Amino acid sequence: MGNGTSIGRVRGLGSAHSGAHHWLLQRFTAIGNLVLMAWFITSVLLLPDLNYATAREWLSSPIPATAMALLIISTFWHARLGLQVVIEDYVHEDGTKFGVIALLNLAIFAGAAFALFCVVRLALGGA
Amino acid sequence: MANRPLSPHLQIWKWGPAMLVSILHRVTGDGMALVGLFVMLWWLGALASGPEHYDLFTRCMTSPLGYVVLVGLSWAFFNHMMSGLRHFALDIGAGYELRNNKMWSILSIVIAVVLTIGFWAVICLR
Numbered sequence: 001m002g003n004g005t006s007i008g009r010v011r012g013l014g015s016a017h018s019g020a021h022h023w024l025l026q027r028f029t030a031i032g033n034l035v036l037m038a039w040f041i042t043s044v045l046l047l048p049d050l051n052y053a054t055a056r057e058w059l060s061s062p063i064p065a066t067a068m069a070l071l072i073i074s075t076f077w078h079a080r081l082g083l084q085v086v087i088e089d090y091v092h093e094d095g096t097k098f099g100v101i102a103l104l105n106l107a108i109f110a111g112a113a114f115a116l117f118c119v120v121r122l123a124l125g126g127a
Numbered sequence: 128m129a130n131r132p133l134s135p136h137l138q139i140w141k142w143g144p145a146m147l148v149s150i151l152h153r154v155t156g157d158g159m160a161l162v163g164l165f166v167m168l169w170w171l172g173a174l175a176s177g178p179e180h181y182d183l184f185t186r187c188m189t190s191p192l193g194y195v196v197l198v199g200l201s202w203a204f205f206n207h208m209m210s211g212l213r214h215f216a217l218d219i220g221a222g223y224e225l226r227n228n229k230m231w232s233i234l235s236i237v238i239a240v241v242l243t244i245g246f247w248a249v250i251c252l253r
Contacts, residue, residue, distance in 0.1 A: 013131075027218070030211055037204065045249050052181040055174055069170075075167075079160035086157060115168055118175035 003073050015088040024083045032074035058121060065123035069116055076112040080104060144232035149234065152210040163200050198212035198247065205242040210237035 012018065038097065049053055058064050083104055091097045147203060166188075173184035187193050216222045222231055243250045 027215075030215075034208065036212075037208070041246070045253075048253075052174070052178045052185075056179075058173065072167075075164065079156075079164060082156045083160050086153065096218070111168055112163060115171050118171040121175045121188075122171075 016085070021082060022084075026078065029074050029078035029081065032070070033078055035073040036067060036074055040071055051066070059119065060122045060125065065119055068119050072112055072115040074110050074121070076115070080108040143235070144229050147215065148210050148232040148235055151206055154208075154216070155207040158203045159200065159207060162196065163203065166196065166200065168183035198243070201246055202239065202243040205246070206236065209239045209242075 016022070044050070045060060055111070059068060084101055087100050091100050105113060106113065137150075169184055173180040188197060213222070213231055216231070222228055
């Protein structure tokens with residue numbers, strides 16, 4: 001922390017000690033969520049129903065499968081960034097904070113991997 | 128860190144729309160991250176596991192509690208989307224005048240409720 005300029009005096013003082021990159025990624029993934037959720041909601045409303053056969057046939061075609069995979073990546077990434085900020089705001093002890101953020105990352109990667117695997121299995125006809 | 132002053136917490140401030148929309152943004156975001164992604168995983172997992180599993184998912188989600196969860200998630204999405212779009216406007220430096228800020232805070236909450244009702248109206252009427 002410098003003490004020459006006003007920016008130098010405040011830089012790194014937030015609960016995360018950094019953040020421009022995180023902030024930008026939060027916006028980029030937000031745009032991804034907006035576009036992909038618009039696709040998802042429109043599709044759900046246009047489908048005649050969400051029965052097993054209908055949903056399976058829909059998600060196993062190439063474009064829906066790709067869009068769904070992208071939706072998984074974008075939402076899980078966005079959720080990871082958002083939950084990290086909450087943790088940084090409310091968990092003050094450094095060791096605990098590190099541990100909780102580590103758990104968050106494991107859970108997010110596990111969840112996204114499972115979801116992507118399900119989409120691939122549907123799309124390639126394994127189910 | 129211990130020597131720096133802390134900002135006052137919720138109970139100190141006089142409540143206003145901008146404060147409510149900010150809190151709702153975090154609440155709906157966390158709600159979707161924890162509950163919404165879980166439902167999404169369950170849905171995809173059930174779909175990839177076969178008809179019996181999908182049947183269980185459908186029965187749970189069309190129970191009264193299931194509908195509370197789904198309506199809650201759809202509201203959380205539309206509310207988070209509206210307050211998120213408000214954030215994009217604030218990010219470019221617009222909408223900080225008191226009257227404008229208050230108006231868009233209230234509108235983002237109201238529009239989210241309208242979108243949620245519209246979404247379920249389309250589902251119920253098809």
